[in-house]
Amino acid sequence: MTLVKAGVVVLDCAEPEKLAEFYRELLEGERTAASANLVEIRGADGVRLAFRRDINATPPSWPRPENSLQVHLDFLVDDLDEAERRVVGLGGRPVDTKDAAGPYEQRVYADPAGHSFTLRLLPGTAPKQG
Known part of the structure; x- marks a missing residue:
């Protein structure tokens, strides 16, 4: 029997309602739970994210080194x-990382609260022509 049934990535932020709405729209999902200090959403593909109120939350400064990345979503x-x-x-x-290295075509962004995330192009599924 599996003890842990699911995981939820939780982002700390000053305004969880606003950040949850950003990701709900981006992921074409739905709000699944809300309280005074936490809002949870589920994206159309099932990914679960939650946003916890922290009035002292400091946005990451990534890619600058003076603050940690904290969390990164792809x-x-x-x-x-x-x-x-x-x-x-x-x-x-958009976040200019000046680092296009890697096997995937991708672009890095910051959400309205400053958390970074990457949009990564799905690998092509069609066979190469020619």
């Missing part, structure tokens, strides 16, 4: 340009 997308328009339209902002 979201897989079919179209980076379309996903970027959605992120920016919801209040997120």
